Each structure stands twice: as C-alpha cells, then as structure tokens.
Amino acid sequence: MASRGAIVRPSGPTAAGRAEEGVESLRAVCTDLHRDRPDGLRYDTLRLDGGADSLALVESEGGPVAASHHRQASFQRYRAALSEICTEPPAVIHLDEVGSCRPE
Secondary structure: OOOOEEEEEEEEEEOOOOHHHHHHHHHHHHHHHHHHOOOOEEEEEEEOOOOOOEEEEEEEOOOHHHOHHHHOHHHHHHHHHHHHHEEEEEEEEEEOOOOOOOOO
C-alpha cells in the first residue's frame, strides 16, 4: 500500500549564514502552490522552534512521490538550494493515515 503523505525535513547542519536563503526559496514554492492550487495536494511547511530548521508535511492523492509540486520550477530551485545549503539529503518519513479529524 502506497503512503498518502510524508514528512520531509532538510537534514544536517546548515551552511553558515545560508539558512534564510532556504526559507526564501521555500516561500517561493508556497507562493506558487497558493497561486496554482494543484488538485489533491496538501503542502504545509513549518519552522521548528523558531529557528532555521524546517519541515514539510506533504499529502497527495498519488502519494508524496507523485505530488505535483515536484514539477514546479520554484520547487526544483528550492531542492537545488538545499543541496548547497544542507550537508545531508532531506530525511523523508512516509505516513499512512490511521484516522483523522478535520474541521469542515
């Protein structure tokens, strides 16, 4: 069974003075997603403890691997920036829903 979602977290130390560069690239992704509103995609980004570390919660009808944001130019620029900023590839944890409660 394919997972519906994933938590994605950039890993490893961030190059000195470059954390904000990653955040700005991520904001561009969110701006494009808000504009395009791809069907079946939920993409939330969160900053951890107000610092430079962040994570993305991705939910997609086709699973996180098939999520449409991977094809966006802004997301590709973000991933390229992460490759330069972080010392390790992002950690990905696949999620399978057990239950949920979402306000309507």
